[in-house]
Amino acid sequence: QVQLVESGGGLVQAGGSLRLSCAASGSTFSRYGMGWFRQAPGKEREFVASISYSGRNTYYADSVKGRFTISRDNAKNTVYLQMNSLRPEDTAVYYCAAGRKPIATIDAYEYDYWGQGTQVTVSS
Numbered sequence: 001q002v003q004l005v006e007s008g009g010g011l012v013q014a015g016g017s018l019r020l021s022c023a024a025s026g027s028t029f030s031r032y033g034m035g036w037f038r039q040a041p042g043k044e045r046e047f048v049a050s051i052s053y054s055g056r057n058t059y060y061a062d063s064v065k066g067r068f069t070i071s072r073d074n075a076k077n078t079v080y081l082q083m084n085s086l087r088p089e090d091t092a093v094y095y096c097a098a099g100r101k102p103i104a105t106i107d108a109y110e111y112d113y114w115g116q117g118t119q120v121t122v123s124s
Helices: none
Strands: 004-007 010-013 018-024 033-039 046-051 058-060 068-073 078-083 092-099 118-123
Touching: 004 092, 018 033, 018 092, 018 118, 033 068, 033 078, 046 068, 046 078, 058 068
Parallel strands: 010 118
Antiparallel strands: 004 018, 018 078, 033 046, 033 092, 046 058, 068 078, 092 118
């Protein structure tokens, strides 16, 4: 069992930056593929970014490519999402997810554990 706790969300003006963190419990974190998803009000949850167990492979949604960076520190059992040049359309609850497969994947069904989410609000 893996527990995920996100932090770092908040209110920021358009063009600003935030860094989200996701702390994972358990000793097997380094074996998991990790991902970030988000859900805006009235919309379905969507893929944002993912990273393989080693950090060598990453994927990004087209809407965040070039602005967001996913990374991980296996020694700290933590995955990060650095968000720059934020836009009002980035406003959403952001969820961290962990998958037993060690790959970076964009599919939500590949992830076995989910955090509770952290709110990100970008004002115009």
